[in-house]
Amino acid sequence: MQQKTKLFLQVLKYSIPHLGKCMQKQPLNHCNFADHYYNRIKLKKYHLTKYLQNKPKISELARNIPSRSFSCKDLQPVKQENEKPLPENMDAFEKVRARLETQPQEEYEIINVEVKHGGFVYYQEGCCLVRSKDEEADNDNYEVLFNLEELKLDQPFIDCIRVAPDEKYVAAKIRTEDSEASTCVVIKLSDQPVMEASFPNVSSFEWVKDEEDEDVLFYTFQRNLRCNDVYRATFGDNKRNERFYTEKDPSYFVFLYLTKDSRFLTMNIMNKMTSEVWLIDGLSPWDPPVLIQKRIHGVLYYVEHRDDELYILTNVGEPTEFKLMRTAADTPAIMNWDLFFTMKRNTKVIDLDMFKDHCVLFLKHSNLLYVNVIGLADDSVRSLKLPPWACGFIMDTNSDPKNCPFQLCSPIRPPKYYTYKFAEGKLFEETGHEDPITKTSRVLRLEAKSKDGKLVPMTIFHKTDSEDLQKKPLLVHVYGAYGMDLKMNFRPERRVLVDDGWILAYCHVRGGGELGLQWHADGRLTKKLNGLADLEACIKTLHGQGFSQPSLTTLTAFSAGGVLAGALCNSNPQLLRAVTLEAALRKTFLRWCSGIVSYTEKLKEAIMEHTKGTGEGYQAPNIILDIQPGGNHVIEDSHKKITAQIKFLYEELGLDSTSVFEDLKKYLKF
Numbered sequence: 001m002q003q004k005t006k007l008f009l010q011v012l013k014y015s016i017p018h019l020g021k022c023m024q025k026q027p028l029n030h031c032n033f034a035d036h037y038y039n040r041i042k043l044k045k046y047h048l049t050k051y052l053q054n055k056p057k058i059s060e061l062a063r064n065i066p067s068r069s070f071s072c073k074d075l076q077p078v079k080q081e082n083e084k085p086l087p088e089n090m091d092a093f094e095k096v097r098a099r100l101e102t103q104p105q106e107e108y109e110i111i112n113v114e115v116k117h118g119g120f121v122y123y124q125e126g127c128c129l130v131r132s133k134d135e136e137a138d139n140d141n142y143e144v145l146f147n148l149e150e151l152k153l154d155q156p157f158i159d160c161i162r163v164a165p166d167e168k169y170v171a172a173k174i175r176t177e178d179s180e181a182s183t184c185v186v187i188k189l190s191d192q193p194v195m196e197a198s199f200p201n202v203s204s205f206e207w208v209k210d211e212e213d214e215d216v217l218f219y220t221f222q223r224n225l226r227c228n229d230v231y232r233a234t235f236g237d238n239k240r241n242e243r244f245y246t247e248k249d250p251s252y253f254v255f256l257y258l259t260k261d262s263r264f265l266t267m268n269i270m271n272k273m274t275s276e277v278w279l280i281d282g283l284s285p286w287d288p289p290v291l292i293q294k295r296i297h298g299v300l301y302y303v304e305h306r307d308d309e310l311y312i313l314t315n316v317g318e319p320t321e322f323k324l325m326r327t328a329a330d331t332p333a334i335m336n337w338d339l340f341f342t343m344k345r346n347t348k349v350i351d352l353d354m355f356k357d358h359c360v361l362f363l364k365h366s367n368l369l370y371v372n373v374i375g376l377a378d379d380s381v382r383s384l385k386l387p388p389w390a391c392g393f394i395m396d397t398n399s400d401p402k403n404c405p406f407q408l409c410s411p412i413r414p415p416k417y418y419t420y421k422f423a424e425g426k427l428f429e430e431t432g433h434e435d436p437i438t439k440t441s442r443v444l445r446l447e448a449k450s451k452d453g454k455l456v457p458m459t460i461f462h463k464t465d466s467e468d469l470q471k472k473p474l475l476v477h478v479y480g481a482y483g484m485d486l487k488m489n490f491r492p493e494r495r496v497l498v499d500d501g502w503i504l505a506y507c508h509v510r511g512g513g514e515l516g517l518q519w520h521a522d523g524r525l526t527k528k529l530n531g532l533a534d535l536e537a538c539i540k541t542l543h544g545q546g547f548s549q550p551s552l553t554t555l556t557a558f559s560a561g562g563v564l565a566g567a568l569c570n571s572n573p574q575l576l577r578a579v580t581l582e583a584a585l586r587k588t589f590l591r592w593c594s595g596i597v598s599y600t601e602k603l604k605e606a607i608m609e610h611t612k613g614t615g616e617g618y619q620a621p622n623i624i625l626d627i628q629p630g631g632n633h634v635i636e637d638s639h640k641k642i643t644a645q646i647k648f649l650y651e652e653l654g655l656d657s658t659s660v661f662e663d664l665k666k667y668l669k670f
Helices: 019-025 091-101 490-500 517-521 526-544 561-571 594-611 639-653 658-667
Strands: 005-013 040-046 068-073 104-109 114-117 118-127 128-131 143-146 154-163 169-175 181-188 194-200 202-209 214-221 226-234 240-246 252-257 264-270 275-283 290-293 303-304 309-314 325-330 336-342 347-354 359-366 368-377 382-387 392-396 401-412 413-422 426-429 441-449 455-465 474-478 503-507 553-558 577-586 625-626
Touching: 005 526, 040 264, 091 202, 114 154, 118 154, 128 169, 143 214, 154 202, 169 202, 169 561, 181 214, 194 226, 202 252, 214 252, 226 252, 264 303, 264 561, 275 303, 290 303, 309 347, 359 401, 368 401, 401 455, 441 526, 455 490, 455 526, 474 561, 490 503, 490 639, 490 658, 503 526, 526 553, 526 561, 553 639, 561 577, 577 639, 639 658
Parallel strands: 005 577, 005 625, 474 503, 474 553, 553 577
Antiparallel strands: 040 104, 068 104, 114 118, 118 128, 128 143, 154 169, 169 181, 181 194, 202 214, 214 226, 226 240, 252 264, 264 275, 275 290, 303 309, 309 325, 325 336, 347 359, 359 368, 368 382, 392 401, 401 413, 413 426, 441 455, 455 503
């Protein structure tokens, strides 16, 4: 192992990344329209004392609360004039707090779950499930429906909300930060809302109404991190709860999706290679479900509905990338599917949204984001290239047939609203506050040539005014597994790094899904080494083009991405100075996941052997195996983990972290 390479193994959770479980968070990794709930950002006026009445300590920042708040004011340079001097003995966090309390601030508040139904908005306020009239949603005038503390869970939060068609009931899935298990509570809506029922270990769930105007809740039951059972339940005077379906093949999992028009509830049975969909009649949910197409190995498909037609996103046929097909709802089998729309090469379908007269496809093509609007009356297609800074979509639930709203974000920029208006045929951008990061940073799209000639896309962020980038620290991100993209959502700690002069590089290597299904296939199983070659080529290209140098280069990877990062540490450690690997463990990790422990021990042995032949003054690499109790595989990073990783990276590169932690204190406010 090369002298300056240091490794940080951070084993944070107690659950092995199991295929079925991992996919339940985003069951359609090629098309995420199964998630009706969404994240949204509101610009609101607040006095920050609302958030800082109980001052958190840095040591307490491990709390992972689902709503992050960060001040718009904090994104701008702090003006020193007109500020009263603060006592010298006041600690840094107290100084920030004192400044913020003296004036109103604009707050970006990310709300994880919000559902509009009828004239109400349902959401989480503090530790309660509440609702308010739509026009009063931004005020404090709301009705409390349920107090999450009644479940006696540690820091519970709402992960998903579904409202029954006639608003007699609302169901909410509640989780905690240290567990992937969840509880679904059903609240009867009345003058005095009351919890009607609760179901443990629920993953997906949807409401339909039967012929007798009775609300029926379908839900999937999770057992041993797998969803193989579907149940249906009714409430009130005719209360019942019965198992509806059980999937016998343990390699498959089941999730539920209600079509945009609520006409059908789809029961999706799938693994990474194959899927099968059943239709449950939204008007007659007690009738037997109808099979669309029996599972065929290697064929994936997802279904939407409009005007008695099924729109099917599938990889069937050549080329084996996703394409949009359609058929009559009463003749759903594969021999009746007609090709409707094909994607360009190197295109990934991120999402699909269906409207009365339009179908909207959210796409990533050659590492850039696009929206394609298909007119269903005349089969016209309008393709819109989105701003180059955008790296990810945040989808919005919307029942307005005239508009298609969504948000765009990047790792260093908070989400921003956009709306496509069908009547005007134009995309409208949210006006008002312009994030200063647009002027102080740059985003670059580069390509690296791998050993076999494949061009590997990279997304790079750095400060606009940075001089001599070769002397700046570099943080490389990689995943390259399961056909899933690198996470490119907004993360305040990444923004802080860019503000402090770091270069961020996201390497979209084979095995991931950034360039479509073939990109995934070319980096899995026997072709896994292609991803390693891609990663090596990316880092060498970055150095060759003047972005940092090996002694200032760090690498971070999560979950399955640690395979490529660890392999690079073994095969080419001279490219790196420090590495953070995050993997998942169960309580029985010594039996089931001892590989990470063995790997750590072998690294230590190799270092000891190498040290014997080195001279005086040799600095041995640090190997840190950090096993944290609790936690899980899919919830956002805790503050404790964020600060621990940044502290490690700064120490290993010999950098002063004072200013970066001051900035982190501004962003991480709860």
